[in-house]
Amino acid sequence: MIEVESLVKTYGEVAAVDEVSFSVREGEIFAFLGPNGAGKSTTVQMLTTLVRPTAGRAEVNGFDVVKQEKDVRLSIGVALQETGIDKVLTGRELLVLQGRLFKMSKEEAEKRAEELLAIVSLTEAADRRSGTYSGGMRRRLDLALTLVHRPTVLFLDEPTTGLDPASRIEIWNEVRRLNQEFGTTIFLTTQYLEEADELADRIAIINHGKIVSEGTADELKRLVGGETIAMAFQDATDAKRAAERFGHEAEGTNVSFELKQYTLMDVIRSLDEAGLQPERLTVKQPSLDDVFLKVTGESYEGGEIRVD
């Protein structure tokens, strides 16, 4: 669906995107994860024909993004980082115009607009100027606009940046639904580790214009090792005894190590046999944070989101 080979974009002396190669399969959700300025948006702009690559080659839906830009545009849907909405027009007017620009007849465009308004739950607000919409409604309208011509590949550039948690989850659900119900291939960029983890089948981590690692969330996490267990005891002697049973050392009253050959049950049974009772015991999955630190040597400074 998307094939990218050694794609480069330089602005003056700076390489915003530096020899990036990857491929996205049909029906997949693929995430580009990286901090601000990593080259995510520039990549999207090149793949969607808005910006010409300095070097390299890219194909979307089998069409070359430079030589067949019109075919590319007809087959893709794009939601850029800023929502692309004229505030003076109503939601319905924007959707109908969009349909007409994608060669639909007036009746077809009107019917499609009605459908999409229902899908993104904007039927009631349809005839109000979009300038009066809330942030979440505007994103939903923006998403609807990208779907007008039933694209098979969808590009979402930071679809939830700046949204509150509730609207974010709405967008996540919408993205999943598009992928599952219509089999739409989705390329999304995000600076939120949780978002990539939550939505994407495969993730490419991009930093300073280069892809530093690629794989499923689990594959990436395996790079930094498996689950770790952390326990806290009332006194240091207990902690020491517990640590020794697994061949590790305690740090004061705390013990933590990578589980590796043990299962959580092994640990609990072993502690129980020795009559040891930790005050607190937690098992932690490695996060994409850890992955980012490991593959780039830098700690992650992207956005933080809390979803409870």
Next chain:
Amino acid sequence: MWTETWLFTKRSLLTTIRNPFSFIPNLLISVFFLLVYTSGLSSVASLPQFEGSDYLNFILPVSIVSGAVGGAGGTGQALVRDIESGYFARLLLTPATRTAIVLGPMIAGMLQLFVQTLLIFSVAFLLGLTIPVGAPGFFFTVLLAIGFGLGFAGYSVGVALKTRNAQAAQAGTLLFFPLIFLSTTFVPKELIEAEWLKVAATFNPTTYIFEGMRAVLTQPEIDWGALSAGLAVAGTMSLIMIVFAATNARGALKQK
């Protein structure tokens, strides 16, 4: 491409109508110019170089053209708003051609100037305007006004796309205001005394628009030579500006 252009034109017209303050002040200023110039300067028309024509007929083109310059600036500003809202990027992502995307707002700008010109004419008629050659005088003046307006709207669209800044787009059109006055604005060329101003007026395209309009407004018979020169200048300007605007459409999304 024509369907697309029409769709973009319709959309721009809708946007203009919903933002009445984007055109009302400009219209008021044009009418104000007309009133002030006519009442303040009308006695110069008794000079022989005016060949007996009324000063109102002579000055009317100035009001129309300065209104066109101001109004066309609004076209560029509307485009800057689109770039800032991200809507322009969405339009670039449709299969619509770049030319249609910039031509739509230009045509809408031109239609706005058409209505504006009609309104200025109505005020002039109220002030007692009579056109010696009759209806063709009216028709060709309007034609020249919208031709010049289309060119100017293209200029402002091009500047807007190049700078992506509303102030710069406005400043770009303000730079053109001197052109209106470095011309046969208030008196015929024979009456201009400063040699440099005569030279400037000769090279100034606005001069030919003025002369073209006056060729059908002030004379007892149409001066076809001056009229064709005016129409040719308006046509050429429009074409050059459409190309200027369209070639800038792609660059509009370059990172700042």
